[in-house]
Amino acid sequence: MVSLTFHGGVNEIGGSKILLEDKDTRIFLDFGQSFDFGQDYFTGWLAARGRNGLGDYFEFDLLPKIEGLYSQEQLEGTEMDHCEPEIDAIFLSHAHFDHMAHISFVDERIPVHCGEATLRFIKAQETSGLSKFGEHDYRTFKTGDKIGVGSLELEPIHVDHSIPGAYGYVIHTSEGAVVYTGDLRMHDPMASMTQEFIRKAKESKPVAMITEGTRMAPEEKRRNYSEQQVCDICDKIVSGTDKLVVMTHYGRDIDRFMTFYNLCKKTGKKFVILPKIAHLLKELHNDKNLKMPDPLKDDNLLVYFKRKKVYYKWEKEFMPKKVDADYVHENQGDILMYLNFYQFGELIDIRPARGSHFIHSMSEPFSEEDIEDEVMHRWLDHFGFEFHQAHASGHASKEELVEMIKEIGPKRIFPVHTEHPEMFRERFSNAEMVEKGKRYGLE
Ligand SMILES: [Zn+2]
Known part of the structure; x- marks a missing residue:
């Protein structure tokens, strides 16, 4: 039945x-x-x-x-x-x-x-x-x-x-x-x-x-931290450098986003995010139970705009918080920036100083022959980034x-x-x- x-x-x-x-x-x-x-x-x-x-x-x-x-x-x-x-x-x-x-x-x-x-x-x-x-x-x-x-x-x-x-x-x-x-x-x-x-x-x-x-x-091949451990590891990196910190996490991992947001609040750095995340954040901010910051009003948040001719309507909403590659280049010591692998092209415009930090705050690759992972490391090496892995399942x-x-x-x-x-x-x-x-x- x-x-x-x-x-x-x-x-x-x-x-x-x-x-x-x-x-x-x-x-x-x-x-x-x-x-x-x-x-x-x-x-x-x-x-x-x-x-x-x-x-x-x-x-x-x-x-x-x-x-x-x-x-x-x-x-x-x-x-x-x-x-x-x-x-x-x-x-x-x-x-x-x-x-x-x-x-x-x-x-x-x-x-x-x-x-x-x-x-x-x-x-x-x-x-x-x-x-x-x-x-x-x-x-x-x-x-x-x-x-x-x-x-x-x-x-x-x-x-x-x-x-x-x-x-x-x-x-x-x-x-x-x-x-x-x-x-x-x-x-x-x-x-x-x-x-x-x-x-x-x-x-x-x-x-x-x-x-x-x-x-x-x-067996668990990948390192798994708790969210607090991720926070502690990243805190050391963010507080201990006067260089640019770039990080990547799953777009929908809101706990991780908040971990980095709070680190910026604590250290006084600006959190530069992509319009896509700002848009999601705006939507979630409307749910008062979630206690998310308003990307348009929050002083810790800035929105990165790529150079392109036309912007979507939903992107334009964040123009008041707009920063570009030159801004990031000039203020790199004061910035924590979200950038995912598919947007790595922006690094060419940003020109980060050697010895900048990259925090990979998502799962390690499933296999050692992961092509994207190899390409990611090639880019990071090219720009002289120091690589850090920090993720909680x-x-x-x-x-x-x-x-x-x-x-x-x-x-x-x-x-x-x-x-x-x-x-x-x-x-x-x-x-x-x-x-x-x-x-x-x-x-
Ligand atoms: Zn799930």
Whole structure:
């Protein structure tokens, strides 16, 4: 009567798409895009043909063929007919692409539930022209809300992750509670939110737990700090130099942004950010709960404009805070600048003094043959930067995951968002080796 089918996030980190069915009620938990989506068949100029909607993806089984899920536009030209929605709702855990990007294919009549901050991320992404997710019937919730959908009742509970507005769920079904972790971490700065989720999940005495397992791996090759350690390492670099400091982090890692913002406040340096981040910040600033600085009013923030002929309307809003390469060059000792790899061309104009610092505040590359990583280091060497690595993961460690599962004590465990489900099985005899597309009945 109640079942789970995993259409993504199986043996991979990302791409979570979990179908929960209870009698006639059908919902998806997350509807994300895999990090390597389509890469086995499309590369470089050989891309999926947009005009063919989902047809090119269906050809290679890259998306599940589910009736009453996709929009008319996406189904045109495919062998599937567009029909009345047969999915009652989609519930997003947070605004990372691997959990939500494929809502762009979904029928706009299917409601999309998410936290308020998630909707702000989606809107900021759209207004800056970076992504299009389509028109949707968005419905926002907060912790403490209970949302009824057919025979289900969902309780979203905030968790700590590297993006604001991340939630786990306790879902009351006809066969008992199902809990879903989304992505979460426990090491700071808001670990108490995750603890609250764990407490509520435990109280629900779940018949099933769907858990992320990003860091469930035989060995952790990458250095992982806590956010406080990242802060301490970067504080030493920023306070201890009279040269330019350039840093890069994931655009949506708002905790990291705040770590660097606070360092600038403390040291009196100016934080030079790109218009894209200023735009997102402006959107998030409107959510008073998040306590984000206003990029237009905050004295610590300046916005870097590349030399180009025309600026977008959303960029122009930040003209009052505009600085350019010459400004950065002339004031390099007083600046902490955000610059991602794809904008490295700006270094040619900025002409940083040798011995400037570069802080790589994101994951280390997956492999030693990472071409972008090699190119990045070549550029940094060329300009005489000193390189620093400082990153804290957005995910719970292996040990924390095990502790969490023991504490919650579910009847059955469904590991997703992991490359090592077998490691759950080794530790828990009730853990499933989840297969993609297989329907798991719960009773
Ligand atoms: Zn995430």
